[in-house]
Amino acid sequence: MGITIKDVAKLAKVSTMTVSRVVNNTGTIAVETRKRVLDAIDTLHYKPNTIARTLVAQKSRIISLIVPDIANPFFSELIKHAEAEAKRFGYNLFIGDAGWDITNEREFIDSSIGRMSDGVILVTPRLPDEELQALSAAIPLVVVDRSMAQTKVMDVYVDNYDGAFEATEFLIEAGHERIGYIRGWEDVLNTKRREQGYADALKKHGIPYRPELIQVGDYREQSGYNAFRYFIELSERPTAVFASNDMMAYGFISACIQNGVRIPYDISVMGFDDITLFFEHVPRLSTVSHPRIPMIRKAVDMLLGLPADEISKFDAELHTELVIRDSVSRLD
Amino acid sequence: MGITIKDVAKLAKVSTMTVSRVVNNTGTIAVETRKRVLDAIDTLHYKPNTIARTLVAQKSRIISLIVPDIANPFFSELIKHAEAEAKRFGYNLFIGDAGWDITNEREFIDSSIGRMSDGVILVTPRLPDEELQALSAAIPLVVVDRSMAQTKVMDVYVDNYDGAFEATEFLIEAGHERIGYIRGWEDVLNTKRREQGYADALKKHGIPYRPELIQVGDYREQSGYNAFRYFIELSERPTAVFASNDMMAYGFISACIQNGVRIPYDISVMGFDDITLFFEHVPRLSTVSHPRIPMIRKAVDMLLGLPADEISKFDAELHTELVIRDSVSRLD
DNA sequence: CTGTTAGCGCGTTCAC
DNA sequence: GTGAACGCGCTAACAG
Numbered sequence: 120m121g122i123t124i125k126d127v128a129k130l131a132k133v134s135t136m137t138v139s140r141v142v143n144n145t146g147t148i149a150v151e152t153r154k155r156v157l158d159a160i161d162t163l164h165y166k167p168n169t170i171a172r173t174l175v176a177q178k179s180r181i182i183s184l185i186v187p188d189i190a191n192p193f194f195s196e197l198i199k200h201a202e203a204e205a206k207r208f209g210y211n212l213f214i215g216d217a218g219w220d221i222t223n224e225r226e227f228i229d230s231s232i233g234r235m236s237d238g239v240i241l242v243t244p245r246l247p248d249e250e251l252q253a254l255s256a257a258i259p260l261v262v263v264d265r266s267m268a269q270t271k272v273m274d275v276y277v278d279n280y281d282g283a284f285e286a287t288e289f290l291i292e293a294g295h296e297r298i299g300y301i302r303g304w305e306d307v308l309n310t311k312r313r314e315q316g317y318a319d320a321l322k323k324h325g326i327p328y329r330p331e332l333i334q335v336g337d338y339r340e341q342s343g344y345n346a347f348r349y350f351i352e353l354s355e356r357p358t359a360v361f362a363s364n365d366m367m368a369y370g371f372i373s374a375c376i377q378n379g380v381r382i383p384y385d386i387s388v389m390g391f392d393d394i395t396l397f398f399e400h401v402p403r404l405s406t407v408s409h410p411r412i413p414m415i416r417k418a419v420d421m422l423l424g425l426p427a428d429e430i431s432k433f434d435a436e437l438h439t440e441l442v443i444r445d446s447v448s449r450l451d
Numbered sequence: 452m453g454i455t456i457k458d459v460a461k462l463a464k465v466s467t468m469t470v471s472r473v474v475n476n477t478g479t480i481a482v483e484t485r486k487r488v489l490d491a492i493d494t495l496h497y498k499p500n501t502i503a504r505t506l507v508a509q510k511s512r513i514i515s516l517i518v519p520d521i522a523n524p525f526f527s528e529l530i531k532h533a534e535a536e537a538k539r540f541g542y543n544l545f546i547g548d549a550g551w552d553i554t555n556e557r558e559f560i561d562s563s564i565g566r567m568s569d570g571v572i573l574v575t576p577r578l579p580d581e582e583l584q585a586l587s588a589a590i591p592l593v594v595v596d597r598s599m600a601q602t603k604v605m606d607v608y609v610d611n612y613d614g615a616f617e618a619t620e621f622l623i624e625a626g627h628e629r630i631g632y633i634r635g636w637e638d639v640l641n642t643k644r645r646e647q648g649y650a651d652a653l654k655k656h657g658i659p660y661r662p663e664l665i666q667v668g669d670y671r672e673q674s675g676y677n678a679f680r681y682f683i684e685l686s687e688r689p690t691a692v693f694a695s696n697d698m699m700a701y702g703f704i705s706a707c708i709q710n711g712v713r714i715p716y717d718i719s720v721m722g723f724d725d726i727t728l729f730f731e732h733v734p735r736l737s738t739v740s741h742p743r744i745p746m747i748r749k750a751v752d753m754l755l756g757l758p759a760d761e762i763s764k765f766d767a768e769l770h771t772e773l774v775i776r777d778s779v780s781r782l783d
Numbered sequence: 784c785t786g787t788t789a790g791c792g793c794g795t796t797c798a799c
Numbered sequence: 800g801t802g803a804a805c806g807c808g809c810t811a812a813c814a815g
Contacts, residue, residue: 137800
């Protein structure tokens with residue numbers, strides 16, 4: 120059993136209320152009394168019980184952050200920045216790894232409610248709109264990187280359409296026509312938007328959309344790796360492959376290297392996200408950069424109720440941007 | 452304000468105690484009453500308040516896990532497995548990223564105490580023995596990947612000496628004599644053990660220990676990258692470099708690739724940890740594999756009070772192992 | 784089978 | 800400046 124406020128009160132020969140006041144710096148206390156209390160706190164190594172405080176205050180100073188996959192650098196980086204932003208306001212993070220699984224998402228939200236989280240940030244959840252809408256009645260919810268426009272749920276959304284369009288157009292302008300595409304989870308909105316961007320860019324340049332050039336992936340490395348086998352066995356191989364996220368692009372590249380297919384000489388690769396690796400990968404991946412840092416900051420700020428005009432400052436930054444490096448060659 | 456047990460009791464026309472019994476499946480309840488309560492719970496969407504439960508039970512079913520760097524794959528993988536193991540027992544994880552910083556470690560432990568965590572797992576903390584010892588009086592503590600033999604603190608320790616010795620010896624037997632070494636944080640025990648292994652292997656084979664071949668790093672990629680610059684400008688360059696963790700090895704490799712230094716033809720590289728990348732890196736790194744999965748599992752099990760004989764089953768697995776891949780060449 | 788009482792550790796309210 | 804009483808949401812112990 121831990122030291123409680125009562126123990127301190129007893130030792131300092133005051134009421135618990137006085138101790139509480141000292142700890143929280145509220146009310147007025149005689150200098151001498153304060154010193155006695157402080158001494159008692161010190162000798163007893165008293166630490167206030169946050170659980171009890173939470174129960175009284177109906178506020179935990181915790182926000183939950185649910186990501187689809189903690190081992191994915193895109194998300195672990197997000198966590199770092201979310202933690203930093205939350206800390207600025209004296210908040211702790213309760214982190215959950217949903218593993219791209221709906222049931223886990225649900226359980227984690229329930230758990231957050233039970234633990235009196237002050238809010239939940241969901242990064243690209245797979246839970247349907249209606250359920251998120253319903254849940255948001257029970258606890259403040261911010262959905263990140265997915266539009267909740269049809270609902271009243273708060274969101275921080277970066278439309279990925281333009282990024283995918285520009286990336287595809289870039290490949291086309293480099294002379295590519297047979298452009299393979301690796302898709303992500305179908306039930307994620309941005310997956311659809313990215314694919315639309317890809318398709319529309321083809322259409323704009325009069326290039327037919329060929330279903331056989333589309334591979335279904337799951338945003339994980341392995342599916343990029345697998346896509347390689349498929350594309351390489353096509354009678355007419357693509358000259359370029361656009362992976363709808365960097366993880367799959369890297370998986371694809373690994374397969375290429377292992378099979379002696381050189382990038383960008385034998386095939387070009389374009390990614391999406393611009394994740395920060397912990398070391399430089401060669402060839403350096405051309406990709407679409409995603410404004411994830413301002414995005415997650417904004418999500419935290421929304422939850423902590425920063426004034427709207429302060430939050431909207433970030434808006435200017437929220438767009439994707441083409442990043443040209445070494446993984447795409449010109450077909451001239 | 453959320454729905455409480457009182458609301459349910461009122462609606463079901465029973466006492467809160469009865470609701471509590473239904474929720475927890477304790478005591479005996481008339482079938483009919485149970486149904487009324489269940490209905491009320493359903494229509495009200497009642498969720499028990501874990502905070503209040505925690506206060507009563509003096510038990511939160513949460514364990515804290517503090518890692519030095521959440522974005523390092525070694526640790527994010529650890530988190531995944533810790534979470535899985537904890538879940539088996541119905542526990543949630545409270546994850547903290549200390550950023551290799553002592554103050555953060557301290558704050559996070561304090562916060563864990565305040566939040567009534569049932570225990571704390573510290574992965575390679577930098578806090579001194581005495582302080583950890585003291586802290587362990589306030590909350591169950593398990594230190595992972597660091598020996599606490601001098602204290603009464605629980606630990607799950609894998610001595611890294613042998614692994615470093617074998618790795619160095621492997622390089623020597625491949626014909627290398629000028630072997631560079633990149634060290635990690637000096638105040639971490641395993642750092643010392645790894646360096647001892649390196650030094651002893653040299654000694655065994657009559658190769659002088661040269662201080663100019665030692666570079667100080669911090670376990671992060673960047674310091675491996677920086678070490679490259681140092682080694683490459685040496686009048687007598689090393690023919691092989693042993694990085695004391697994979698992150699620094701990868702940093703070093705990146706620098707090599709960017710500077711046209713080929714691995715393993717121009718220089719050999721050996722790592723430590725055998726982290727699982729989310730894609731295949733080329734060249735594939737030769738390294739020392741670290742039994743981190745059984746290690747973290749064991750830590751969780753110790754905290755959750757699994758019987759000693761169950762836990763010790765894991766012991767057999769707890770040793771490092773040489774993993775030979777493509778980053779080391781023979782000098783023949 | 785069900786309800787009442789008391790208390791987990793703390794802070795708010797209102798006295799003194 | 801300080802303290803006593805009450806309640807946050809829940810459950811253990813004891814009635815009935």
